[in-house]
Amino acid sequence: MTIGLANNRLERVRSLYGGKTKAFGVQLFGTMLPREDSMVSLDPRDAEDLDAPILIATGYEEQAVTDIASARDRFKHIFSDIGIHAEPRGPFHELHPGSSVHFGGTVRMHASPKFGMLDSRNRLHAVRNVVVCDSSCFPTGPEKNPTLTAMAIAARAAHLLAEDLTSG
Numbered sequence: 284m285t286i287g288l289a290n291n292r293l294e295r296v297r298s299l300y301g302g303k304t305k306a307f308g309v310q311l312f313g314t315m316l317p318r319e320d321s322m323v324s325l326d327p328r329d330a331e332d333l334d335a336p337i338l339i340a341t342g343y344e345e346q347a348v349t350d351i352a353s354a355r356d357r358f359k360h361i362f363s364d365i366g367i368h369a370e371p372r373g374p375f376h377e378l379h380p381g382s383s384v385h386f387g388g389t390v391r392m393h394a395s396p397k398f399g400m401l402d403s404r405n406r407l408h409a410v411r412n413v414v415v416c417d418s419s420c421f422p423t424g425p426e427k428n429p430t431l432t433a434m435a436i437a438a439r440a441a442h443l444l445a446e447d448l449t450s451g
Contacts, residue, residue, distance in 0.1 A: 309371065311354045318344070319397075323389045343378050351378060387418035387429060405440040416440035 294306040321341045329335035355371045362369035393399025396408035401420050407413045416437040418429045 309358060311351050348378055387421035387433075388423060390415045390419040391422050392420045393422060404443050405436065414440050414444055 291306055294304045296302075297304045322339075324338050324340075325332075325335040326338055355375075358371060359369055390401060390407075391399035392401040392403065392405065394403065399422065400407055400409075401415055402408055405414050405416050405420055407415065416433075416439075418433040418436075420436060421429070421432075
């Protein structure tokens with residue numbers, strides 16, 4: 284979870300200008316686990332067409348929804364442990380994939396081809412001479428600023444590829 288600005292405009296102004304506030308916002312993040320029915324693909328009717336529509340099949344399983352709800356209780360307990368009574372008041376929005384702006388995980392890295400498209404060296408399990416080295420290889424969606432992590436993954440993949448090419 285991330286603690287941030289409150290929904291109330293007056294409290295927002297107070298917090299931005301160094302004033303004291305009694306309200307703040309909290310944003311919860313969860314993980315979507317890899318599932319066979321969760322995928323991004325080209326419309327099979329136009330699979331040969333490079334401009335074919337993209338189909339996205341995904342959703343939150345019941346456990347992910349339960350985890351978000353239990354995080355609200357965890358939030359209360361964390362503050363209670365330091366002597367602060369905090370009560371999440373909502374509004375609690377319906378969960379729907381795509382509400383995070385840090386997209387990733389469409390070509391997940393996983394040891395098993397059943398749960399991911401890439402191996403630990405960022406190579407496609409099915410096509411060994413293809414390397415994917417951007418945030419699409421993340422096994423889960425990042426909560427904040429994935430650029431440096433994506434750059435590190437790309438640098439690592441480049442070094443591994445160079446190592447493979449020089450070692451034969």
